[in-house]
Amino acid sequence: xxxxxxxxxxxxxxxxxxxxxxxxxxxxxxxxxxxxxxxxxxxxxxxxxxxxxxxxxxxxxxxxxxxxxxxxxxxxxxxxxxxxxxxxxxxxxxxxxxxxxxxxxxxxxxxxxxxxxxxxxxxxxxxxxxxxxxxxxxxxxxxxxxxxxxxxxxxxxxxxxxxxxxxxxxxxxxxxxxxxxxxxxxxxxxxxxxxxxxxxxxxxxxxxxxxxxxxxxxxxxxxxxxxxxxxxxxxxxxxxxxxxxxxxxxxxxxxxxxxxxxxxxxxxxxxxx
Numbered sequence: 001x002x003x004x005x006x007x008x009x010x011x012x013x014x015x016x017x018x019x020x021x022x023x024x025x026x027x028x029x030x031x032x033x034x035x036x037x038x039x040x041x042x043x044x045x046x047x048x049x050x051x052x053x054x055x056x057x058x059x060x061x062x063x064x065x066x067x068x069x070x071x072x073x074x075x076x077x078x079x080x081x082x083x084x085x086x087x088x089x090x091x092x093x094x095x096x097x098x099x100x101x102x103x104x105x106x107x108x109x110x111x112x113x114x115x116x117x118x119x120x121x122x123x124x125x126x127x128x129x130x131x132x133x134x135x136x137x138x139x140x141x142x143x144x145x146x147x148x149x150x151x152x153x154x155x156x157x158x159x160x161x162x163x164x165x166x167x168x169x170x171x172x173x174x175x176x177x178x179x180x181x182x183x184x185x186x187x188x189x190x191x192x193x194x195x196x197x198x199x200x201x202x203x204x205x206x207x208x209x210x211x212x213x214x215x216x217x218x219x220x221x222x223x224x225x226x227x228x229x230x231x232x233x234x235x236x237x238x239x240x241x242x243x244x245x246x247x248x249x250x251x252x253x254x255x256x257x258x259x260x261x262x263x264x265x266x267x268x269x270x271x272x273x
Contacts (some may be wrong), residue, residue, distance in 0.1 A: 001032055001164045002160075003102070004080035008039040008072025009209040010065065013047040015094050020055050023108040027256040029103055034089070037080045039063050039072040068231055070180030073155070074173045081170070086114075088165060090158040090181075093098075094205055095122060097157070101202040105159040108198045116194040117164055117185070120148065120157030120202025130158040134185070141197050148197040151189055153183030157202050164193055179244050186248050194231050212236070217268040224265045236261050 005023060009016045020036070025244050028034070036058045041049045042065025058083050061075050073090060080088060087109070089102070101120060121133035123177045134150025136142045141150055158181070160168075165241055168187055171180045211221055213227035214236060226234055238258050246252035264270055 001086035002083075003028075003032065003034040004026045004077075004083075004085040004123065005034050005036045005091055006073055006076040006080060007036065007091050007093055008041055008063075008069055008076060009043060009068065009093045010041045010068075010072075011043050011045045011047065012093055013043070013045045013050055016047055017050060017054060019091065019093045019096060020051065020058070023091065024055065026097060026102045027100065030105065034102075035059065035080070035083070035085070037061060037076040037096045039067060039076045040184070041065055041067045041072045049062050060251060068177035070175040070177055071114045071173055073180065073197050077170045079222075081165075086161045087160050088162075090155050090238060092156045092159070092205065095156045098201060098203055101200075102159075104200045105157075105198050105202065107198065109159055109161055112194060112196060114161040115163045116161075116196050117153070117188055118159040119195060119197045120159070121151040121197055122156055122203040123174060123201055124204040125204050126204050131205050134195055141198050143197040145196075145199070150185065150195045150197055152185030153195055153197075155184075156205055156206065164188065167191055167193065174243060175240055176237075178237070183244060183247070201268055213269050214265050219268075221266065224268065229266050237260065 038058050039061040039065035042103065048060055055270050059079060061079050063075060067075060077088065088124045088130055105118050105120055109116065119134045122131050123129065124131050130140055130142045132154035134153040136147065141148060166190060171184050172229050175183065188195055214224045228238065231237060238261050242258050
């Protein structure tokens, strides 16, 4: 049985190579193998060449730099679905798999008859702190101490069985960079599909900066406004968030979020924390 590993990258050559080394060092259970589908979203730092030199079996999907994370993952998935795969594994290129992570994900998937989404939690590289995982009631899950069923999840390490894919399909290409992983988890929950965090920590990945530029009172207003509508980084992109909120929480929630985000850009000191 094959696992399609989906990755999207942009100008992080050394991290991408380190990620792939950890991936290719994984020991899989008998009769399992993986194929890697990597979207090179307009890299200019020699990522593609370096990847193919060290890992010639990787399937490269070409982007022009406008795909970002969510659409890059969608592009990789579109290529991967052309072949028959038992599982699809989302993997961020700044996330480094720990020993036996994929094996542990597969074991946990089998515990749910391969009909649940299995999330791999990650730790900070510098402290014993969960950085990415599933979320329950807006609180991040530490699988070592918490109930492991989540409402939604971060997309760093996510195993999606064929059965789940046959019901949910791919991630929504409406989103460009962020929200696509959260959206997929909520779609699963609505469809009665469980999002389960693997009981063992699966990777190392450091948190991105927590305070977005659009919320920073030390930044000039026009720069905050530009940051709010940016695609990458920590931009909230009100148009895409409006779509997301309306889809999952209703029109009123979407309108309130749209308005309050703009208020916080104009008056950032209103934002607590």
